[in-house]
Amino acid sequence: MSADYYTDDVHGHHEYLDLGDFALASGFTLPGARLAYQTAGTLDEARDNAILLPHMYSGTAGFMQAFIGEDRPLDPTKYFFILPAQLGDGFSSSPSNTPAPFNGGAFPAVAISDDVRAQHRLVTEHFGIERLVMVSGWSMGGQQTLEWAVRYPDLLERAVPFAATSTNPDHCTVFCDLHMDALRSDPAYDGGFYAASTDVHVGLRRHAQAFALMGASSHMYRGEVWRELGFSSRDGFVQGFLQAYFAPMDPGNLLAQAAKWKSSDVSSGHGGDVTAALGSITAKVTDVAFTGDLFFPPEDVRADAERIPGATFEEIGSVWGHFTMFNLREADTAEIDAVYAAALAG
Amino acid sequence: MSADYYTDDVHGHHEYLDLGDFALASGFTLPGARLAYQTAGTLDEARDNAILLPHMYSGTAGFMQAFIGEDRPLDPTKYFFILPAQLGDGFSSSPSNTPAPFNGGAFPAVAISDDVRAQHRLVTEHFGIERLVMVSGWSMGGQQTLEWAVRYPDLLERAVPFAATSTNPDHCTVFCDLHMDALRSDPAYDGGFYAASTDVHVGLRRHAQAFALMGASSHMYRGEVWRELGFSSRDGFVQGFLQAYFAPMDPGNLLAQAAKWKSSDVSSGHGGDVTAALGSITAKVTDVAFTGDLFFPPEDVRADAERIPGATFEEIGSVWGHFTMFNLREADTAEIDAVYAAALAG
Numbered sequence A, B: 001m002s003a004d005y006y007t008d009d010v011h012g013h014h015e016y017l018d019l020g021d022f023a024l025a026s027g028f029t030l031p032g033a034r035l036a037y038q039t040a041g042t043l044d045e046a047r048d049n050a051i052l053l054p055h056m057y058s059g060t061a062g063f064m065q066a067f068i069g070e071d072r073p074l075d076p077t078k079y080f081f082i083l084p085a086q087l088g089d090g091f092s093s094s095p096s097n098t099p100a101p102f103n104g105g106a107f108p109a110v111a112i113s114d115d116v117r118a119q120h121r122l123v124t125e126h127f128g129i130e131r132l133v134m135v136s137g138w139s140m141g142g143q144q145t146l147e148w149a150v151r152y153p154d155l156l157e158r159a160v161p162f163a164a165t166s167t168n169p170d171h172c173t174v175f176c177d178l179h180m181d182a183l184r185s186d187p188a189y190d191g192g193f194y195a196a197s198t199d200v201h202v203g204l205r206r207h208a209q210a211f212a213l214m215g216a217s218s219h220m221y222r223g224e225v226w227r228e229l230g231f232s233s234r235d236g237f238v239q240g241f242l243q244a245y246f247a248p249m250d251p252g253n254l255l256a257q258a259a260k261w262k263s264s265d266v267s268s269g270h271g272g273d274v275t276a277a278l279g280s281i282t283a284k285v286t287d288v289a290f291t292g293d294l295f296f297p298p299e300d301v302r303a304d305a306e307r308i309p310g311a312t313f314e315e316i317g318s319v320w321g322h323f324t325m326f327n328l329r330e331a332d333t334a335e336i337d338a339v340y341a342a343a344l345a346g
Helices: A061-067 A112-126 A140-151 A170-184 A187-192 A197-214 A218-222 A225-229 A234-246 A251-262 A274-279 A298-305 A321-326 A330-345 B061-067 B112-126 B140-151 B170-184 B187-192 B197-214 B218-222 B225-229 B234-246 B251-262 B266-270 B274-279 B298-305 B321-326 B330-345
Strands: A015-023 A029-040 A050-052 A080-084 A134-138 A158-162 A284-290 A312-316 B015-023 B029-040 B050-052 B080-084 B134-138 B158-162 B284-290 B312-316
Touching: A015 A112, A029 A061, A029 A112, A050 A112, A061 A080, A061 A330, A080 A112, A112 A140, A112 A251, A134 A140, A134 A330, A140 A158, A140 A251, A158 A330, A170 A197, A170 A251, A170 B197, A170 B218, A170 B234, A187 A197, A187 A251, A197 A234, A197 A251, A197 B170, A218 A225, A218 B170, A218 B298, A225 A234, A234 B170, A284 A298, A284 A321, A284 A330, A298 A312, A298 B218, A312 A330, A321 A330, B015 B112, B029 B061, B029 B112, B050 B112, B061 B080, B061 B330, B080 B112, B112 B140, B112 B251, B134 B140, B134 B330, B140 B158, B140 B251, B140 B266, B158 B330, B170 B197, B170 B251, B187 B197, B187 B251, B197 B234, B197 B251, B218 B225, B225 B234, B266 B274, B284 B298, B284 B321, B284 B330, B298 B312, B312 B330, B321 B330
Parallel strands: A050 A080, A050 A134, A134 A158, A158 A284, A284 A312, B050 B080, B050 B134, B134 B158, B158 B284, B284 B312
Antiparallel strands: A015 A029, A029 A080, B015 B029, B029 B080
């Protein structure tokens, strides 16, 4: 890996829950597993003011800090925020930080349900919380949010997934296959046993190109909205934004996360019946889609919302498509804050 | 190359126009260049019943034969059809058939305008035609159609581009960069100097995955419309349709075509002023977009049509997106025939 990337200096202070020998959905037991997390605000004595904010693909626990602020809906003077790191993020157990023989390309397959079960232990056993005010996240954070709502219906009052669906849309799976292959396509990837992640920079660049294609809408490119980020050309944006973003990351970590994304499915406890799984949700759900999202199109998010009892469907219109939650436009962030304000008022 | 792919047995009978030492837009002169073509129907004595039908990326001259038929709008008992092969298609001068030192990876860059100038010689010098009834094609065939309408306004009465634009949309250029890199990503590509195209099968598969992602709409995958083609799984469709389609092709030929696609621009004769170029068109234009087309979205096609004097904009709604013109549904073909009927009646 890039030597100084997966550090608290870059990503903020993490704490860790020891998961011990953690049994994965795959049947594999990961020895010495750990769950990294961050917090914000203070848990009150009644332990009833906690909000869980899992993060998206390629992110780390701190990502959702961007939505927390005094005088904002996610107010740390009012709520206690738990920001768990995904398995595979580089802080929680990951290909890049797990000792041999389970390191790198030998890291076992993990699932969204593994994240959620680990987070459940953090919430209930470590913090002693019996009920969360809300679970919310974007993209893979939204996949975890939906898994929470199905798996632990008594444990959360509200669920607000952004740009995520109950199972991965088939078109999005074709995309996952493409960007996962992009990382592996670099001969330096070597089955996941490279000496340094920077050796795999060609694979990381190829993977970035896939996100340049699918992460933003055609409207964004048509309007050259990348100029708002200070770039002077389309290619400069692809290189300076997407390639630069992914360059320091560990390809094996990205692949561990992507495999979870691709195989996400909330119905494992309902015999594969997604409609039954969604129908069992008791939390108040606000299911949010982004206009022009090429990963999780509004049609797919809406189809979920229609199967969740009492759910509200919201579509946020932005030129950024799936990347709307990167806070690239103040108006996008304001719309997301408005969704949180309405959800927490309900 | 796949030894028996670029043959008349597979693609129908070709004839050839010797272009001699052909000066390319790049400034390079390609020695001993040739233009392959097919024909259908009979040129009448007045030489005023000819229709030119250039083909799309990855196709060959014969592709547009699928739209020609008695009792159909493109009726060979009424019209004479000229179906030119693109430079780089494997029959016209291409990386795969040009002798050293201009073979393979050393084949010079060609442009849409080179195709159109070569076709102009075929139409005017070889066939002695002074005016075409229509020029029409899909995708890169549409790019050539628009180039014809701008470059030779006196030579065509009608232009009917399907799913193509005057310059490549920026989002589509990000896609071209991705699928071109996919071919080159295979170490066996070796700068274009592989022994056999089948050696580059991994690159060809990777390139096919990009077309699986972008060629069809998310609606197609959502509805599992691939079942109509006889496949029993999404992955079976990707492998059996896309990978199988591209597998026998020559990667260098695909790259020669893709570079033209990416750099397409009708404004070269108008100092880079696309609006002026489109405004100079005198042919009757029917500019056709496909709903859900991720290469050339309807918004971009419409923006062209609004700048072409008297142009009609049509949008054909199909779940197949850009692939609508592959004739995968009878309803799609019927809609395309209807566009041709209306255009030729006007």
